[in-house]
Structure formats: C-alpha cells, structure tokens
Amino acid sequence: MSAFESDLSKSRLVAELDQLTSLSVDELAEVYDSELVSLIDKHCPVVKMRCRAGKIAPWFDAECCMSRRRSRMMERRYRKSKSHADRLTWIQQLKVTHSLYEAKRNNYWRSMIADNRGNTKKLWRTFSAVTG
Numbered sequence: 001m002s003a004f005e006s007d008l009s010k011s012r013l014v015a016e017l018d019q020l021t022s023l024s025v026d027e028l029a030e031v032y033d034s035e036l037v038s039l040i041d042k043h044c045p046v047v048k049m050r051c052r053a054g055k056i057a058p059w060f061d062a063e064c065c066m067s068r069r070r071s072r073m074m075e076r077r078y079r080k081s082k083s084h085a086d087r088l089t090w091i092q093q094l095k096v097t098h099s100l101y102e103a104k105r106n107n108y109w110r111s112m113i114a115d116n117r118g119n120t121k122k123l124w125r126t127f128s129a130v131t132g
Helices: 002-010 025-043 062-081 084-115 120-131
Strands: none
Touching: 002 025, 062 084, 084 120
C-alpha cells in the first residue's frame, strides 16, 4: 500500500498540479485515466483465473444431464431444419426434461427432509436451502 501511495504522489496527478490547470476537461480525464490505469497495472496486475462450473444442483445427476443433452440436440436439429416435426419433437423433449427435473428435485428434497427428521439443526438447514 505504501508503494502505491508513493507512486501516486509521484504521478502527474499530484506532482504536476500547476501544469494541469491549463488543460481542458477532456484532457484532464485522459491524464487521470492513463495515470490510474498505469498505477493499477503496476500494483495490481491482471491475473487469469479459471472458473470451473460446479454442479448445477445437488439433485442433478447423469440422467438429468443426458435428458438436457437430448433436448439441446433436438433444438439444434430444429434450428437447422426449421421443420415443424423437429420443433414438435424438441418441445416434447423439453417437457420430458422439465418433468424429470421436477421429479428429481422433489425426490431429493423429500429424502433430505426425511433423513434429517430427528436433527432440528440439519432440518432447518434443509428447509433454508429449499426456500432459498
């Protein structure tokens, strides 16, 4: 932090205040932007991070994944062909996928509630997770 403060005090924004008075608003904004960007790049360099997608939901399993895959495959087929039959197939598959999701979700949370029936702390956490 002290190195950043030191570099900031040596920058054009602080050290050359008398020269900045003759600049227009646009030029001042340009100086401000360039000085701060260079300071931030020096003291807080960009670090590339890889974010891995986590599991969508605790109840989401391989069967849900395959159903979602089929739905996306049907959608691609429909978008390519623009066929009414392909659209109906895609919509039907979407309905199947959504009903599967609902059944899996309901079964998962019912079993969690049943498993935690005697433990009020865990049961409260389960209800909290269900209601968001």
